[in-house]
Amino acid sequence: MKKIMELMAEELSAAFEKAGYDPAYGRVTVSSRPDLCEYQCNGAMAGAKAYKKAPFIIADQVADQLKDSRIFSMVEVVKPGFINLKLDESYLASWLNEMATHEKLSVNTAEQPKTIIIDYGGPNVAKPLHVGHLRSAIIGESIKRIGRFVGHKMIGDVHLGDWGLQMGLIITELKHRQPELVYFDETYTGEYPSEAPFTIGELEEIYPCASAKSKEDEEYRKEALEATHLLQQGNPGYTALWNHILNVSVTDLKRNYANLDVSFDLWKKESDAQPYIPEMVQHMKDEGYAYEDQGALVVDVKEESDTKEIPPCILLKSDGASLYTTTDLATIVERMKLFNPDEILYVVDKRQELHFIQVFRCARKTGLVKEDTKLSFLGFGTMNGKDGKPFKTREGGVMRLENLISEIDEEMFHKIVENRSVKDKDAQETAKIVGLSAIKYGDLSNQATKDYIFDIDRFTSFEGNTGPYILYTIVRIKSILSRFKENGGDLEAGTLLPAVGISEKNLMLQLAGFGATIENAFEEKAPHKICAYIYEVSNAFNSFYHETKILSEEDPMRKQSYIRLITLAKRVLETSIDLLGFTAPDKM
Structure with missing residues (x-):
């Protein structure tokens, strides 16, 4: 399906050609002055030098070719040679009706699908996930989802760190604590126990303890290096312990990533x-x-x-x-x-460049x-606290990821209960859904390569450019559609009619940009572009909602058109947040 911008550009290019100029000048952009027009073409300015003519003469001649255009309701030349454009309301409604029936809402499936391995996550076994792991997981998951949506084969790999000195340190500390374990008996030839001799909690305490000892005790460090060497040479007891470490760690890592709604195809x-x-x-x-x-x-x-x-x-x-x-x-x-991938993409801290x-x-x-295999590096910036320094706990330590999630869920729970919009028994589950949106949107709304301030108060707000605000908009649409249905309305009936108001047309124009936004976000590996887009869509919907009596509209065809419009807005928003890695509740 052709994008609305493509169709406008084709119309302008044809007009330039008919007027005797290079059709390449027919490029259309969103207007920088929405008070004057919706779109603009500056091709006449660019062509003035090549054709040795005043730009407004070229613009006038091009505009003359667009007098009978079915796409534009307004074509206006403004000196020194800008061509200001407004989309025809009937044409826009017709295009959106087609978009609503399109499988991917105007996003075209890649003509030449690629196999892309995306390396993100990168945790070390035997260590808990902390806030430093957040950005890789969130950004990588979103790019993987966007890539799949546009038709590529995306293979997500967590790429665990499991083979360095940390293994030798853990084995050495275990040996000091429990020398009687069969793993340390060189004469042992039987089967090793299937149960690990430690829990995840004990394992997470053992590693930092061993690491600290190795920095103070040279003999201990040598012993750990030897244990690492023996493991890598295939020592059976150490290999059995290593497998226990992996199993216990991976089980815990999968649980933590699941809480973030992040998954990997390869471990x-x-x-x-x-x-x-x-x-x-x-x-x-x-x-x-x-x-x-x-x-x-x-x-x-x-x-x-x-x-x-x-x-x-x-x-x-x-x-x-x-x-x-x-x-x-x-x-x-x-x-x-x-x-045999076409591309391997690494989503890693930019300090690894x-x-x-x-x-x-x-x-x-x-x-x-x-030669044609692409190797790509997306280096992300640091997540900082309000003091501008890397995000820490109140005590100054590195915050565990599950503690951060828990803290935000708690904040959302209090806000939802204060709002009294959800029954207490559902509030906890709703808080988790909204809390995840606060974390992910708070991160993804920033350009990946830049450092950003992780501000819990701002990210959990229901107002402004936040995840909860986006979800609140979706929930508002769901509520209207639910009431319409309860009153006997048919959500599938009717068709989108041409807009009659400014806020209605503005919402339509915003929705028309969905396909181009998604394709561009994947091309540039930029989920923040989807965030910026859905913030504009949410603002456009809320303006329309406040200015329009949707359910009390007396004209049945117009009311049905409103329902079709906000249904499309809901689909666009829900599809977008799924690509960002979170969902919306039914109530908030």
């Missing part, structure tokens, strides 16, 4: 990439890409065009140990072999990916 781990490392490293040596430098094995990735120093990519340390870089490269090898520049260049230089 791949750093350890999954280990088998690919030896062959990958050998390939880089054999082809002359890798060389020794001060005992380490490195690959040069600097380029002549670099304006800053890009250090070599270190594959192996002098002791032969691999690094994150090695694992990330081997993960690319694994992904290419298993999925240099690391990914090195990894991407190394992967491309050494032929780990095909």
